[in-house]
Amino acid sequence: AMQAQLVIPFDIYGSLALSNERSQAGESRQRVNYSRAVPSEGGVGYNLGYASGDGPAYRQADLTWRMQSVQLQAGVYGSSDAETRWADASGSLVWMDKQVFAANRVNDAFVVVSTDGYAGVPVLYENQLVGETDRNGHLLVPWSSAYYRGKYEIDPLNLPVTVQTPNVEQRVAVRRGSGYLLEFPVRRVIAASITLVDAQHQELPLGSQVRHEQTGARAVVGWDGLVYLENLAAHNTLQVTVGEGRTCQATFDVDINEEQVPLIGPLVCQ
Known part of the structure; x- marks a missing residue:
C-alpha cells in the first residue's frame, strides 16, 4: 500500500x-x-x-x-x-457576577472581564481582540487556556476623558473546567483645567504653587496661567502662592456630572 x-x-x-x-x-x-x-x-x-x-x-x-x-x-x-x-449546534451558558452569558462551547476554561459597568471597552486576550464589553461592562472570554497565565488587556481609548484606569493589563491562570471574574478597576474623576489671572487680569506667573483646600492636592501653574486639578467637588477653593510668599485665593464651581474636562476661567485670584 x-x-x-x-x-x-x-x-x-x-x-x-x-x-x-x-x-x-x-x-x-x-x-x-x-x-x-x-x-x-x-x-x-x-x-x-x-x-x-x-x-x-x-x-x-x-x-x-x-x-x-x-x-x-x-x-x-x-x-x-x-x-x-x-x-x-453547540454553545455555553455562563452565570457570573449576577449576569448570564451565552457563548461558544467552553472546552477548557473561561474568564469574564469586568470594567465596572462601562460599556464598549475593547478587550484583548494574548494581543488578539476578543470583543467589547456589553452594556453592563462585561465580556466573556470562553476559550481561555487552563493553568496558563494568559494576558488580558483593555483599551481605555473609548472611555470618557473623566475616567481613569490605573491598570489596563493583567495576567491570570484559571483551573481547568472553571471560570474567573477579572476586574479592571475603572473610576470616574472630576477634573478641570483652570486659567488663573491676577487682579489686573494678567496670567499668574509660571510655577506658582496651587493647593486645593478641600482635598489638600497640590499643582503648579503652567503656561498661560493654566492649571489642571483632579478629584474636585461641586464647590472648590484654591490657595495660590505667587512668589515671595504672596498668596491669593480663587473659588469656582464645577458640574460633577460633566462628561468632559471643562476649561474654567479666566478666574481672578485675589
Whole structure:
C-alpha cells in the first residue's frame, strides 16, 4: 500500500490537498480536498472533499458558522447510494457576577472581564481582540487556556476623558473546567483645567504653587496661567502662592456630572 499527497496552503485559513493512494488489494483512489478554517474571532469555515477511483465516488461537504454565542454546523458525506446528512449546534451558558452569558462551547476554561459597568471597552486576550464589553461592562472570554497565565488587556481609548484606569493589563491562570471574574478597576474623576489671572487680569506667573483646600492636592501653574486639578467637588477653593510668599485665593464651581474636562476661567485670584 502506498500514498502520495500534496498540500497547498493559500493563506492563514485555506488549504488545498491532492492525494493518490493504492491499497494492498491493488485498488487506487484519488482525492481532492479544500478546507477553510473558522477564524478564532468568529466567522464561516467550510470543508469540501471528493474522491474517485475503484468503486463509487465519495463526496463530502460541511459548513461551520461560529458566532459569539453559538456555533452552527451542517454537512453531508457519502456516495450517491449511501449519503448521510448531519447538523449540530453547540454553545455555553455562563452565570457570573449576577449576569448570564451565552457563548461558544467552553472546552477548557473561561474568564469574564469586568470594567465596572462601562460599556464598549475593547478587550484583548494574548494581543488578539476578543470583543467589547456589553452594556453592563462585561465580556466573556470562553476559550481561555487552563493553568496558563494568559494576558488580558483593555483599551481605555473609548472611555470618557473623566475616567481613569490605573491598570489596563493583567495576567491570570484559571483551573481547568472553571471560570474567573477579572476586574479592571475603572473610576470616574472630576477634573478641570483652570486659567488663573491676577487682579489686573494678567496670567499668574509660571510655577506658582496651587493647593486645593478641600482635598489638600497640590499643582503648579503652567503656561498661560493654566492649571489642571483632579478629584474636585461641586464647590472648590484654591490657595495660590505667587512668589515671595504672596498668596491669593480663587473659588469656582464645577458640574460633577460633566462628561468632559471643562476649561474654567479666566478666574481672578485675589
